[in-house]
Amino acid sequence: MTIKLxxxxxxGVLGFSETALAEYMWAPMGGATRVGRxxxxxxxxxxxxxxxxxxPMDSYEHETHLARNYATSNCLFRSRWYSTMPYSYCDTExxxxxxxxxxxxxxxxxxxxxxxxxxxxxxxxxxxxxxxxTKTRSQIKGQKGHRSxxxxxxYPALVTWCIWSDETTIPALSDLTAPHPVxxxxxxxx
Numbered sequence: 001m002t003i004k005l006x007x008x009x010x011x012g013v014l015g016f017s018e019t020a021l022a023e024y025m026w027a028p029m030g031g032a033t034r035v036g037r038x039x040x041x042x043x044x045x046x047x048x049x050x051x052x053x054x055x056p057m058d059s060y061e062h063e064t065h066l067a068r069n070y071a072t073s074n075c076l077f078r079s080r081w082y083s084t085m086p087y088s089y090c091d092t093e094x095x096x097x098x099x100x101x102x103x104x105x106x107x108x109x110x111x112x113x114x115x116x117x118x119x120x121x122x123x124x125x126x127x128x129x130x131x132x133x134t135k136t137r138s139q140i141k142g143q144k145g146h147r148s149x150x151x152x153x154x155y156p157a158l159v160t161w162c163i164w165s166d167e168t169t170i171p172a173l174s175d176l177t178a179p180h181p182v183x184x185x186x187x188x189x190x
Contacts, residue, residue: 024169026053026060026111027142028120030186033064035138035178037071040064040104042122042140044186046114054111054144059163061091061107061143062122066178067136068100071126075160081106082123086113089160090124109147109159139172140185 031044042062074080075090083106091105106122108114145165152162174185
């Protein structure tokens with residue numbers, strides 16, 4: 001079954017934080033996550049409650065956090081990541097480089113272009129840095145932020161350096177052990 005089919009068939013609530021969904025009205029209502037050794041994929045959907053929660057300078061980032069030394073990725077190469085979100089970019093790991101987490105993040109620097117009831121997908125290719133069979137904790141988080149005007153508007157290729165965090169879903173939208181085949185989280189029927 002594809003992630004899209006699983007997402008559409010799923011009814012109810014499974015493996016997610018009700019607190020995160022209730023507190024962060026801008027966050028996706030639900031989705032599906034798959035974290036393997038070489039690929040992290042996410043499908044997620046914004047519901048009606050998200051409508052008008054983003055302004056023209058707002059950004060949204062969909063984050064996959066893994067324990068440090070599980071895998072690496074390089075967002076400088078477009079072939080290493082993919083997204084169906086409008087105005088998408090792959091974020092840097094700054095400020096996480098000094099922490100015990102690797103942050104694989106794809107965002108939209110114009111979040112007001114995100115549509116409700118639309119399934120968005122992200123994918124990041126990873127290079128394993130741990131032995132086969134290694135398991136690690138993984139968290140899926142959403143982050144609302146804003147972008148600096150001026151320089152960033154003139155040079156969209158550098159937008160990742162112009163996004164500033166305002167809120168991050170704590171607790172995480174989903175908490176799982178990687179590698180994991182598919183984890184469905186949130187309310188995916190509304």
